[in-house]
Amino acid sequence: MWRQWIPFWQPGLSTHSGDVDLLFAGLLIVSALVIGLLFFLLTLFCTRYRAGNQTDRDHRVKKSWHWEVSWTAASFVCFLGLFIWGASVYFQIYRTPADEHDVFVVAKQWMWKTQHPGGQSEIDALHIPIKRPVRLVMASQDVIHSFFIPALRLKHDVVPGRYQDLEIEVDKPGHYHLFCAEYCGTDHSGMIGEVVAMEPSDFSNWLTQQAPSSPLASEGSQLFRELGCSGCHGNGSAVRAPPLEGVYGKPVPLSDGTTVIADDKYIRDSILMPRSQVVASYQPVMPSFEGKISEDQLLRLVAYIKSLAGHQS
Amino acid sequence: MSEKNYLTTDFTLRSWFLTTDHKRIAILYFASLIFFFFVGGAAATAIRIELATPQADLVSSDVYNRLFTMHGIIMVWFFLIPSIPNTLGNFIVPLMIGARDLAFPRLNLMSWYVFMLGGCVTLFAILAGGIDTGWTFYTPFSTLYSNSYVIVAAAGVFIAGFSSILTGLNFIVTIHRLRAPGLTWYRLPLFLWSLYATSVILVLATPVLAITLLLMATERFFGVGIFDPRIGGDPLLFQHLFWFYSHPAVYIMILPGMGVINELVSCFSRKEVFGYKFVAWCSLAIAAVGFLVWGHHMFVSGQSLVASLVFSFMSFIVAVPSAIKVFNWTATLHKGSIHFDAPMLYALAFIGLFTIGGLTGLFLACLAYDVHATDTYFVVAHFHYIMVGGMVTAYFGGLHYWWPKITGRLYSEYWARTAAVLIFFGFNLTFFPQIILGAEGMPRRYHVYPPEFQVWNVLSSGGAAILAVAYLMPLFYLGYSAFFGKRAPANPWDAPGLEWQTSSPPPEFNFETQPVVTREPYQYNERFEAEPQNA
């Protein structure tokens, strides 16, 4: 990478944060030039043309339009460049992540609860392996929160009522701040934690050392039975409901003629609002689980349905 | 004085509280705004004292949250938005266009009463127990989770909004219809162009705030509503509606400040404003394009990436006319004859601070950097550079400039210059560290914070102490001058504007005879000797 050749340049904690830092430097340089020019002119004019100072005040610039056009054009071109630069990095940061190592994040007043696919859960902390993209699937139990890791220059709001994907990757082991950046009530400033990035081997050690708990998918499987889902979706049931084996990640034809990809969001919506997107050739008979199931439980069910399609989680 | 002026026509309370004279209404507004400024300022002081240490030692989290909410609500709706339009604008607009009053004087008085009603309701909400939603009232926190006086506070803001609309309406119609003979659009002082642009925003954006707050309050009252995620409502819709008002509101706050700066820069460099037509149209361009950028508050909220892209682009576009203005003010100084009276010091401070505010705005408009900087102290510093460094500084500048006209007295130039310099340094010491804090990632609205941020917070709190003293100073020397200052002549700055053609203070109906305008604005006589003012 050409960036290594910039003198004194520290590559960031990740590719993305390095990009943002570079952008920041670019913005700083532009700002410094503008401020420098402006303050120079202000100082120059204020000293040279202060009242009582005998100086040449004739031949004032009267025709102004070509000055106006030139500095308008200059600012515009400069801004356009910054816009394109910023936008391209933004799209890199927020690109829809591929199916990677998933971690579920549930935000609630006032804590972060993270859960690994193996069932290991943490409060106000997140352990991840380095140099490997991790996909966070985030949901909020109550109000809007915002998942913010300053060291990664990365942030995303977690809005109740929907899932939010975010990809993170850290290149250096260490402990990094995790903040809630969207004001969320009394203990907003207490909703902080840390992201611990570890070498992959340390990470797997850490995973195995955690309090033994069943993987998310198996907890989901248990819920699936407890909540009565298996009564209809299970094999050999009397009610005709779409089978869930292998459905995750596949296109699903809907009764209104459209198709959706059965991703986390679709599964979540189908549990909470089962009749909004009904699978073609099935009757809309499923009851809504809105208000009967917490975000934690939802995530387990999603993990279970994913596992039915042979996904690791 | 032998002639009666607007202050001496009548001394009864009734003559003040039932007046339809725009000048007296301006004074009523002025008194109210000083009160609200110090209420909001007191909250700010408490916040800065609390943040001097990383732990919670002065107040609890709940109190802290109520403090910054109160600071925001009071400062935005009860100080910044009405500040220049309703005091200086109310006083100066009819004088500047050679009219005897605003188009609808009774509406003008009503607007003050509506404003005060809104203010009282909001103060009641604060005294009864406060609001802890932040000034942005984001749902679903405000509708379903907050245990504070949200509806009352929203009602206060809602009511005050009507006052804004009435003022904006009055200005628009006045500027269209009541200009003196010969006063064509291109002969209008630029202050009026910017107030006109401000009024357009007031009239077209405020109703959206009204309906948004109404929807929010309804949802809170009935426990179900349009933004409720439990029934499929979208909290982002609230943010869209809220920022459709609140981003243009930023321009409501800064455009009048820019307008004042035009007057000051040209008066104290004894030259016409460079590129008059460009500056005039830039005000309208800012007002119009300012409506297209609100989504830049939502780059990390989960709005669609396409929408973010459009809003970011528009945000860069709206920066262009602001940049043009800064360049034109600088060019105005070129080959001028610059006098460093107190108003000019404020104007120069404005140009510097506004430029820093504008440049930090570019950082935030830039999508990828905003992901890091939004909701941190970077944003706090940015908008304080615009609102406080820009607007409040311009307000003080304008206040000093027109003070002789308003009160008929001259203030102490020495104290005024001292205060201006002190404000400049206090301001930078308060808010520059916050830029750094933001870049390092300290989130805003944090009551306690990790200890590594303490150094910059202590600096900021120290600066705030200086700033607090500096803001108190004008209260004393201007207050003193209003009663004991030297009598001001009609035109102490030797300025050509119509407002200087009548006596100081002006008579009840402004002009004895209808003035007629025959030339462009800002035709300054170069050899002006400032009045010896150190009374």
Added chain:
Amino acid sequence: MPESSAVAPQYASIPHRDHTAELGMWVFIATEVLLFGGLILAYLVYRHAFPQGFAAGSRHTEIVIGTANTAVLLTSSFLVAWAVEIFSPATSKIVTWLLVGAACLGLVFIALKALEYSGEYDEHLVPGINFQFAGPKANGVQLFFIFYFIATAIHALHMLIGIGLLITLAIICRRASTKRHHTALHSAALYWHFVDVVWIFLFALIYLPGRSTS
């Protein structure tokens, strides 16, 4: 204060005052457009998200009352426009009756609206008070009815203000009708027509969707 002259001191002449007042009214109407605009945005967003629910919700509104109300309001607007057109001291009696007629039609509108509200209350369609709607479209229907009640309530509030204005003007015309009241009447008429226009759009958004399907 030296009042009692024909026009307030800031105006040069009576036409000057009248034009100024009319301009003020148009600015006010622009404000009002944006007030309803916020609601319309909410409507469009949710209709896009819940097309079925909004169609179902719409089918639960009373199209007969809605259509009758639209006709009532259009007619009332017509009467007001007529009154403005023929206004002069000579025709003050007719003008008075036209305004009273328009105001009465306004009251008919409000009465029909109240009837409709009570019907919806009985059907348990009032969100936040007694909303009950079974089935898959419940969320969309509920959002539709939240919009419906807020929009029509704000509209009805505007109607009440307008009725008050019309009655006031009718009384003025009855007592002492002079040329200078033409401006007041004209401004009130602009407001009344605007309320009418808002209803035309609310009618299209509330009552018409989903009629062709079931």
Added chain:
Amino acid sequence: MTEWRPPIALVGAWLALLALLALTVALAYLPLGAGNGVVALTIGTIKAGLVAAIFMELRHRGGLTLIFAGAGLFWLGILLWLGSMDFLTRT
């Protein structure tokens, strides 16, 4: 004594409005799919235009009044366009 009679334009506009009302209600029952919404709003716009042009006398008014009347609509357009853009382009 004809001065009390309503001008023909007013009567015409009133009748046209009632006719359009009947038309829009009738068309709402035709199964046009997404076309129903478009038809309803188009007819609504025509009706609003009639009210504005004839009842509100915009056809006799100068440019300034037209600009003021249009400004509200223009900004309404901004609100609806940019406001719905987010929701229409979400993935």
